[in-house]
Amino acid sequence: xxxxxxxxxxxxxxxxxxxxxxxxxxxxxxxxxxxxxxxxxxxxxxxxxxxxxxxxxxxxxxxxxxxxxxxxxxxxxxxxxxxxxxxxxxxxxxxxxxxxxxxxxxxxxxxxxxxxxxxxxxxxxxxxxxxxxxxxxxxxxxxxxxxxxxxxxxxxxxxxxxxxxxxxxxxxxxxxxxxxxxxxxxxxxxxxxxxxxxxxxxxxxxxxxxxxxxxxxxxxxxxxxxxxxxxxxxxxxxxxxxxxxxxxxxxxxxxxxxxxxxxxxxxxxxxxxxxxxxxxxxxxxxxxxxxxxxxxxxxxxxxxxxxxxxxxxxxxxxxxxxxx
Amino acid sequence: xxxxxxxxxxxxxxxxxxxxxxxxxxxxxxxxxxxxxxxxxxxxxxxxxxxxxxxxxxxxxxxxxxxxxxxxxxxxxxxxxxxxxxxxxxxxxxxxxxxxxxxxxxxxxxxxxxxxxxxxxxxxxxxxxxxxxxxxxxxxxxxxxxxxxxxxxxxxxxxxxxxxxxxxxxxxxxxxxxxxxxxxxxxxxxxxxxxxxxxxxxxxxxxxxxxxxxxxxxxxxxxxxxxxxxxxxxxxxxxxxxxxxxxxxxxxxxx
Numbered sequence: 001x002x003x004x005x006x007x008x009x010x011x012x013x014x015x016x017x018x019x020x021x022x023x024x025x026x027x028x029x030x031x032x033x034x035x036x037x038x039x040x041x042x043x044x045x046x047x048x049x050x051x052x053x054x055x056x057x058x059x060x061x062x063x064x065x066x067x068x069x070x071x072x073x074x075x076x077x078x079x080x081x082x083x084x085x086x087x088x089x090x091x092x093x094x095x096x097x098x099x100x101x102x103x104x105x106x107x108x109x110x111x112x113x114x115x116x117x118x119x120x121x122x123x124x125x126x127x128x129x130x131x132x133x134x135x136x137x138x139x140x141x142x143x144x145x146x147x148x149x150x151x152x153x154x155x156x157x158x159x160x161x162x163x164x165x166x167x168x169x170x171x172x173x174x175x176x177x178x179x180x181x182x183x184x185x186x187x188x189x190x191x192x193x194x195x196x197x198x199x200x201x202x203x204x205x206x207x208x209x210x211x212x213x214x215x216x217x218x219x220x221x222x223x224x225x226x227x228x229x230x231x232x233x234x235x236x237x238x239x240x241x242x243x244x245x246x247x248x249x250x251x252x253x254x255x256x257x258x259x260x261x262x263x264x265x266x267x268x269x270x271x272x273x274x275x276x277x278x279x280x281x282x283x284x285x286x287x288x289x290x291x292x293x294x295x296x297x298x299x300x301x302x303x304x305x306x307x308x309x310x311x312x313x314x315x316x317x318x319x320x321x322x323x324x
Numbered sequence: 325x326x327x328x329x330x331x332x333x334x335x336x337x338x339x340x341x342x343x344x345x346x347x348x349x350x351x352x353x354x355x356x357x358x359x360x361x362x363x364x365x366x367x368x369x370x371x372x373x374x375x376x377x378x379x380x381x382x383x384x385x386x387x388x389x390x391x392x393x394x395x396x397x398x399x400x401x402x403x404x405x406x407x408x409x410x411x412x413x414x415x416x417x418x419x420x421x422x423x424x425x426x427x428x429x430x431x432x433x434x435x436x437x438x439x440x441x442x443x444x445x446x447x448x449x450x451x452x453x454x455x456x457x458x459x460x461x462x463x464x465x466x467x468x469x470x471x472x473x474x475x476x477x478x479x480x481x482x483x484x485x486x487x488x489x490x491x492x493x494x495x496x497x498x499x500x501x502x503x504x505x506x507x508x509x510x511x512x513x514x515x516x517x518x519x520x521x522x523x524x525x526x527x528x529x530x531x532x533x534x535x536x537x538x539x540x541x542x543x544x545x546x547x548x549x550x551x552x553x554x555x556x557x558x559x560x561x562x563x564x565x566x567x568x569x570x571x572x573x574x575x576x577x578x579x
Binding site: 018062065084087096097098099100111112113114120121124144160 | 341
C-alpha cells in the first residue's frame, strides 16, 4: 500500500445529490445533500436501513455513478473529473452473490482482476497467491467458485477488492447473507485490513457490526445524513432508550403506568407490554417493582435500528426548529 | 501487452467452461455443406470459393459478436460489469483483448470447411495463393476484434445485446459481400459496403483460392487492418461516451 500523505482526507463529499429520473411520474431522490468526511486510516461506517442511500453513495465513490449535484473527492482527487486517478487507489466490494465469475476458479478470478488493475503477469501471479493464503482460500484455489460456500465467496470478493493493495476500501454490506460464523470471520478479516492503516468505508445496516469495526459512523436515512457519531455515542443513545418487556395482568400494568418514571406502556404483538421509561437509571427501579409484584416473565430490550433512526431524525428536527 | 495476454487467457478459460461459446464450430460445417450443395446444384464449379469463404467469415463475425455481447451482457448479469468499469483498465481495450482469443479460435472453421469439402463433396480446394490466404485470414481476425469493440459500445448502451447480435449480423454480412460479391449488389450499396472490412476480406480470400494473380494483395490487407483499426478507435471513443452516459443515468449494472 502506498504511503499516506499529509492530513488530507481520504473521502469527502459536499452536498452530494443523486436523482434517478423515471420514464413516467416523479423521479427518485436517492441522496439529498450528503456531506461526509473520512480521515485517512479511519474505519467509517455508513449505517442505514435498506433504501437509505448507502449503496448509491458507495457507487458514486467507486466512480460507477455520477452525482446529480454536489461534489466529492477521494484522496484529494475530484470524483467527477479525476476518476481515472481515483480508480487505482480504490478497492471495491459489493455485497451479495454477484461480482465474481462463478465458473472459474478463485485463482483464475484473482489473476484476471490483477491484470485489470495494471499488475504485470508475474506481479499478478504472486499477488494472487498471497491473497489466496491471506483469505484462507489456498486449499480450494483451483476449484470453481460456484462450488464455494457463501462465506468463501465473500472472502473471495474481499480478496478481489484487495488485489491492488488499495488505500481506500469500499465495502457495501459485505456480511449480507452470511451465517453468523462466516460473518464473524469476515469481520475479523476486515478488522485486520483496517489495522494495516488503510481507510475503510463500510456500508451496513448492522449496528453491532458498525460498533465492532468502525471509528465513526454516519447514519443515513432517506438519502440524508441523520447523524455522524462515534459508535460509543450511538451505544449510549441506545442504552438511554432501553425498555422493559413484561407479561403481566392488566391491573399490574395500570400500576406500572402510574409510576412516575414510566413514560409509556404499549401493547406488543405477542400480547406482552412494552414499558418505556424516562431514564436509564429508572429501568432498575421499574424492574424491581414488577419483580416484587411476582412477575417472572420480564426482560429489558434495546430499540431496533429503525427506532433509533426515528429518534435521531426527531432530534434533528427539534434542533432545526430551535435553530430557526 | 500484459492485459492482452491476461484477458486472452481469461477468455480462453471462460470458453472452456462455456462450451456454448463454440456453437459456431458446430454450425459452420453444416453451413458449409449447404453452400457447397447450392454450388453443386447451380452447375457452376467456379463458385466453390464462395461456398468455402462465406461460412468461415460468418463464423469469425458471429463468434466475435457473441463474445463482445457476452463481455457486456454476461458481466452485467454477474455483477462484474460495474467492477470492471470501476477498475483502472480501459474498457474498450479490455473488450478487444478478450475477443481476440475467440476470433483466433474461429479460424479453426477454415479446417472444418475444407474437411467438409473434401470428405462430404469430394472436392479438394485448391489454394493458389496460400500466403495471401493466411495473411488475409489473420488480418480479418484482427479487424473483427476491432469491430467487436465498436459493437460493445452499442451493447452497453442498449442493455439488449442479444437482440442486436441477432439482428445486426445479416445486414453486415450481406453488405460485407460475404454471400455474394459486393459488385453484384445494387450500386448504391457499394460505398457503404466498402466501409465494412468484410467486403475486402471476402474478395481477398476468394481471390486467394483462384488461379489468377491477386492484384494489390498487400494494399488490400492494409485496408482490412486499417478499417479494423478505425472501428477499434471509433469503438473506444463511442464506448467512452456510452460509459459516461450510463454513469450519468445509473444504468451500468442494470439488467
